[in-house]
Amino acid sequence: MILDFFLRRFTALESTLDYAGVLIPLDEAHLYSYSSHLKSGRTTYGTDDDYEESRLDDPGSALGDDDDGKNRGETAELHERTGMLGGRPAEYSIEGLCMEVGNTVKARVLSKAIQDIGMGRYNWQLFVVCGFGWFADNLWLQGVSLTLPSLSAEFDVEEKTVRYTTSSLFLGLCLGSFFWGMGSDIMGRRIPFNTTLLITAVFGLLAAASPTWGWTCVAFAALGFGVGGNLPVDGAVFLEFLPDASSSLLTLLSVWWPIGQLISSILAWLFIAHWPADQGWRKFIVAIGVLTFIMFGVRFFAFRLLESPKFLLSKGRQAEAVAVVHGIAFRNGTKTWLTGEILDAVAKGYDDDDDDDDDATADGDTDLLVEGGHRHSRGRRRPVSRTVSDVIKEKLTAFSTDRVRPLFRVRKLGIATALIWFTWATIGMGYPLFNAFLPQYLSDGASEDTSSSGSSDSANAVLFASRSDNAETPPLTSTAYSSYMIASLLGVPGSLLAAYTVDHSSPFLGRRGTLAISTLMSAIFLFLFVSFGTTPGTQLFFSCVEAFMTNIMYGVLYAFTPELFPAPVRGAGTGVASFLNRVTGLVAPVIAATVPGDGARVPVYMSAVLILLAFLGIVGIPIETRGRQRI
Numbered sequence: 001m002i003l004d005f006f007l008r009r010f011t012a013l014e015s016t017l018d019y020a021g022v023l024i025p026l027d028e029a030h031l032y033s034y035s036s037h038l039k040s041g042r043t044t045y046g047t048d049d050d051y052e053e054s055r056l057d058d059p060g061s062a063l064g065d066d067d068d069g070k071n072r073g074e075t076a077e078l079h080e081r082t083g084m085l086g087g088r089p090a091e092y093s094i095e096g097l098c099m100e101v102g103n104t105v106k107a108r109v110l111s112k113a114i115q116d117i118g119m120g121r122y123n124w125q126l127f128v129v130c131g132f133g134w135f136a137d138n139l140w141l142q143g144v145s146l147t148l149p150s151l152s153a154e155f156d157v158e159e160k161t162v163r164y165t166t167s168s169l170f171l172g173l174c175l176g177s178f179f180w181g182m183g184s185d186i187m188g189r190r191i192p193f194n195t196t197l198l199i200t201a202v203f204g205l206l207a208a209a210s211p212t213w214g215w216t217c218v219a220f221a222a223l224g225f226g227v228g229g230n231l232p233v234d235g236a237v238f239l240e241f242l243p244d245a246s247s248s249l250l251t252l253l254s255v256w257w258p259i260g261q262l263i264s265s266i267l268a269w270l271f272i273a274h275w276p277a278d279q280g281w282r283k284f285i286v287a288i289g290v291l292t293f294i295m296f297g298v299r300f301f302a303f304r305l306l307e308s309p310k311f312l313l314s315k316g317r318q319a320e321a322v323a324v325v326h327g328i329a330f331r332n333g334t335k336t337w338l339t340g341e342i343l344d345a346v347a348k349g350y351d352d353d354d355d356d357d358d359d360a361t362a363d364g365d366t367d368l369l370v371e372g373g374h375r376h377s378r379g380r381r382r383p384v385s386r387t388v389s390d391v392i393k394e395k396l397t398a399f400s401t402d403r404v405r406p407l408f409r410v411r412k413l414g415i416a417t418a419l420i421w422f423t424w425a426t427i428g429m430g431y432p433l434f435n436a437f438l439p440q441y442l443s444d445g446a447s448e449d450t451s452s453s454g455s456s457d458s459a460n461a462v463l464f465a466s467r468s469d470n471a472e473t474p475p476l477t478s479t480a481y482s483s484y485m486i487a488s489l490l491g492v493p494g495s496l497l498a499a500y501t502v503d504h505s506s507p508f509l510g511r512r513g514t515l516a517i518s519t520l521m522s523a524i525f526l527f528l529f530v531s532f533g534t535t536p537g538t539q540l541f542f543s544c545v546e547a548f549m550t551n552i553m554y555g556v557l558y559a560f561t562p563e564l565f566p567a568p569v570r571g572a573g574t575g576v577a578s579f580l581n582r583v584t585g586l587v588a589p590v591i592a593a594t595v596p597g598d599g600a601r602v603p604v605y606m607s608a609v610l611i612l613l614a615f616l617g618i619v620g621i622p623i624e625t626r627g628r629q630r631i
Contacts, residue, residue, distance in 0.1 A: 014306065014307065014320045014323035014324050014326075014327060015319075015320075015323050016319075016322060016323045016326050016339075018323065018326075018327065018330075019323070019326040019327055019329070019330040021330075022326050022329040022330050022334070022335055022336055023326065023335070023336065023337070023339065024335045024336070024337050025337070026337050026342060028337070029116070029337035032116055032334065032335045032336070032337070033116045105343075105346055105347045106313055106318070106343050106346070106347055107310060107313060107566075109338070109342070109343055109346055110309055110310060110313060110321065110325065110338070110343075111244060113325050113336055113337065113338040114241065114242075114243055114309075114325060114328065115243045115244050115245060116336065116337070117243070117325070117328050117329050117332055117334055117336055118243055118245075118246075118332070118334070119243055119246050119249075120328075120331065120332025120333065120334065121331055121332055121333070122241070122306075122327075122328055122331035122332055123241060123242065123243075123246070123328075123332070125303055126237070126238055126241055126305075127238065127249065127252075127253065129298065129299045129303050129305075130234040130235075130237055130238040130253060131253055131255075131256035132197065132230075132234075132256070132295040132298070132299060133196070133197070133230030133231060133233070133234035133235075133256075134230070134231065134234070134253060134254060134255075134256035134257045134260065134558075135256040135257070135259060135260040135263075135295070136197060136200060136227050136230055136260065136292055136295060137227055137230050137231055137257065137260065138257045138258070138260035138261045138264070139260035139261070139263060139264045139288055139291070139292070140169070140200065140204070140223065140224075140227050140264075140288065140292075141169070141261075141432075142260070142261045142264040142265065142435075142488075143264045143267075143268070143284070143285070143288050144165060144166055144169050144220055145166065145435075146264065146265065146268040146272065146281075146284070146484075147165070147268075147272070147281040147284065147285065148162050148163065148165060148166075149272075149277075150272055150277045150278075150280060150281035151165060151213060151216065151281065153277040153278075154277050154278040154281075155212065155213035155216075157213055160592070160593040160594070161593060162213075163589045163592045163593040164217070164589055164590070164593055165213075165216070165217055165220065165589075166432065166588075166589040167217075167586055167589040167590060168217035168218065168220045168221040168224070169220045169221065169223075169224045170224065170432070170582055170585040170586035170588070170589070171221050171224065171586055172220065172221040172222060172223060172224020172225040172226075172227075172228060173224040173225075173227065173228035173582040173585065173586075174224075174228065174579060174582035174583050174585070174586055175224075175225050175228065175582075176196070176224060176225040176226060176227065176228025176229045176582075177228040177229060177231070177232055177575060177578035177579045177581070177582050178575055178576070178578075178579040178582075179225070179229065180192040180196060180228065180229025180232065180233050180575070181229065181232035181233065181572065181574055181575015181576070181578055181579065182572055182575045183229075184229075184232070184233045184236060184311075184575070185311070185569060185570070185572050185575075188307050188308070188311055188312075189233060189236060189237045189240075189305070189307060189308045189311060190305050190307050192229050192233040193233055193234065193237055193299070193305055194299060194300050194305065195226070195229075196226045196227065196228075196229040196230050196233065197226065197227075197230070197292055197293075197295055197296035197299060198226070198293075198296045198300075199222070199223070199225060199226025199227075200223045200226035200227040200230075200292050200296075201226075201289055201290075201292040201293035201295075201296055202223075202226075202293075203219050203220075203222035203223035203225075203226065204219075204223045204285060204288065204289035204292055205285075205286060205289040205290070205293075206219050206222075207219030207220055207223065207285050207289075208282045208283075208285040208286045208289065209282075228578070228582060231558060231574075231578055232574040232575045232577075232578045235250070235253070235558055235559075235561075235562050235574060236308070236562050236570050236574060237305070237308060238250060238253060239559075239562045239563065239570075240308045240309070240310050240311070240570075241306075241308070241328065247502075247503065247559075247563070248499050248500070248502050248503045249499070250558075250559035250562075250563075251495070251498050251499045251502045251555045251556055251558075251559040252495065252496070252498075252499035252555075253555075253558070253559070254495045254498065254551065254554060254555030254556075254558055254559070255492060255495035255496060255499075255555070257491070257495065257551065257554060257555070258488060258489075258490075258491025258492045258494065258495060258547070258551050259492060261488040261491060262485065262488040262489055262491075262492070263288075263291075264288060264488075265481065265484045265485045265488045266485060267284055267287050267288060268284050268481070269481045269485065270284075270287075271283040271284040271287060272284050273481055306324045306327050306328065307320065307324060308324075309321040309322075309324040309325055312324065318340055318343060318344075319340055322338055322339060322340050322343065325338050326338070404569070404572050404573070404576060406569050407565065407569060407572075407573055412622055412623065413564075413623070415620075415621075415622055416564055416621050416622055416623045417564070417565075417573065419617045419618070419620050419621045420560075420561055420564060420577060420617075420621060421576060421577050421580050422614075422617045423557070423614045423617040423618055423621075424557070424561070424577040424578070424580050424581040425580040425581065425583070425584045426584070426610045426611070426613045426614040426617065427519075427553070427554075427557070427581065427610070427611060427614045428580060428581030428582060428583070428584035428585040428588075429584035429585060429587055429588050429591075429610050430588075430606070430607045430608070430609075430610030430611040430614065431550070431585070431588075431607070431611075432585050432588040432589070433588045433591065433592060433603045433604065433606055433607035433610070434526060434529075434546070434603070434604050434607040435550070480536075483536060483539060483540045483543065486540060486544060487540070487543040487544050487546075487547040488547065490544040490545075490547045490548045491547045491548060491550070491551035492551070493548065494518075494547070494548040494549065494550070494551035494552045494555070495551050495552070495555045497552060498514060498518070498551070498552040498555040498556050499555070501513075501514040501552075502514055502556055502559065502560075502626065503626060510624055510626040511556060511559070511560040511563070511624055511625055511626050512560070512618060512619075512621060512624050514552065514556050515553060515556040515557060515560060515618050516615055516618045516619055518549045518550075518552035518553040518556065519549075519553050519611060519614050519615040519618055520612070520615045521545075521549045522546060522549040522550050522553055522611050523608050523609075523611040523612040523615060524608075525542055525545045525546045525549060526546060526604060526605075526607050526608035526611060527605075527608045528542050529542035529543065529546060529604060530601055530604040530605055530608070560625060561573070561574055561577050562574050563625040564623060564625060588603075591603060591606065
């Protein structure tokens with residue numbers, strides 16, 4: 001019985017027979033469309049008679065009239081705002097679907113069906129359980145940072161040397177993001193989704209029992225392997241079930257990230273600040289380990305994840321993909337019109353016009369890709385019988401460059417891929433050079449402020465005073481903890497603001513604009529922190545603004561990145577991005593531990609420069625995904 005339950009959680013196949021009562025005829029589909037729920041009455045198509053003239057001139061889709069650029073531009077803009085869902089009866093026919101969906105036929109029909117189902121109970125449940133991944137990532141990243149002063153004191157490790165602890169964590173994060181990101185395109189989203197938090201919890205609890213600093217680092221690396229898969233996998237999962245009209249929720253998902261930091265800082269204050277150095281950090285690690293295990297339990301036992309329909313479609317498992325859409329409708333208490341026959345009919349109706357279209361466009365019209373990035377004729381793909389050795393060979397060879405080569409077959413998408421990876425790499429090194437050691441910076445500042453109070457030269461006391469290289473990290477004071485918790489709290493409204501601005505119609509906002517502005521402001525306030533953060537008050541102010549801007553930056557970055565890539569290689573694209581982020585993050589503690597001088601001022605300056613370079617990379621990205629239908 002128990003084994004059966006676990007197997008079903010990981011390998012259960014979906015069938016439309018499991019969701020009786022959700023299917024409606026295609027000629028009634030407009031009654032359940034997304035637009036039918038809008039009160040404004042604005043739709044993609046004005047009337048049934050105007051259907052032919054008002055269709056979207058989608059790049060590469062061979063649709064629309066080229067004679068009237070102005071009308072086509074207005075129509076395209078309207079389609080962008082409404083998600084290409086008009087809700088008129090003429091839209092819901094095989095001919096209407098063929099004219100609307102463009103090149104990526106089946107993937108776009110699938111997106112249209114998900115859009116018509118809309119946000120419901122299943123999507124909001126997914127928002128919570130996927131949020132656990134964001135929560136756990138920063139819970140542990142900041143948690144390990146908060147243990148550094150205690151580790152330095154218990155194991156008699158120098159302040160600079162103890163920073164290698166975060167290198168061990170980033171080594172695990174690096175391997176985890178690569179393995180689980182790539183693996184989610186091979187084995188599906190469900191196995192990584194149900195495994196990563198369990199690995200994190202188990203090795204987190206083991207870390208609390210480590211007898212030496214070395215074993216502590218080993219345990220942190222192992223838990224990093226688990227938590228490293230959360231962001232690339234959970235982001236892809238949530239995105240592929242998200243209706244296009246609710247795309248800003250992917251940015252809002254990042255609100256869990258500063259909450260993880262806030263909870264970590266509160267628990268650290270409860271345990272580390274009130275227990276001896278050799279006990280407090282262990283109780284703290286146990287606390288966040290148990291919390292992580294509870295999140296795994298909710299994911300695995302209280303919630304059953306449906307496999308990504310776009311992943312299934314990319315693998316030729318069309319019947320299961322349709323069944324998943326039926327499952328979403330069933331859980332949301334609504335109806336759907338999607339069947340396998342409709343997918344085949346639409347693909348067949350468009351297939352004749354598609355023979356000459358060899359290249360995908362980078363603007364979201366990328367051809368539906370399957371294993372190895374090879375293209376298949378639409379509506380003609382059939383499951384292929386494979387032996388066990390074939391399956392094993394496929395699993396092993398799938399971790400090759402064939403997984404990412406499709407991302408560079410088209411110039412525009414290739415440029416966007418290279419620049420977004422560059423952005424992830426520079427932020428990956430810049431962010432931990434400041435934030436991973438913020439508890440140490442605050443600890444140093446608070447201790448120096450205390451020691452200088454009452455002295456004749458107290459006005460000249462500064463945060464970054466030189467110290468002996470073998471000095472231990474001063475323990476965190478109540479002032480330092482308060483500053484850290486307030487800065488963590490200020491990250492939450494940053495994520496909320498990001499969710500609003502990513503869909504704003506202003507040309508200066510949207511995905512790219514919001515990301516660029518927040519990245520630039522982050523760099524500026526890093527410069528200000530190291531130049532003017534000379535007292536606990538100024539430290540608090542600059543770190544709060546930095547936390548606010550950083551959470552906007554990361555919130556948009558984690559939403560924008562998976563939207564750039566088509567579903568069949570989305571895990572690979574986001575996985576490599578996360579991998580680069582973790583690899584460069586792995587180098588950051590090495591730099592912080594070996595830089596000449598006090599090891600405080602130079603790392604923060606370097607952090608500011610790297611974040612500034614990320615801003616330049618963002619400005620060059622040629623794609624804006626705001627308002628576009630995802631495939």
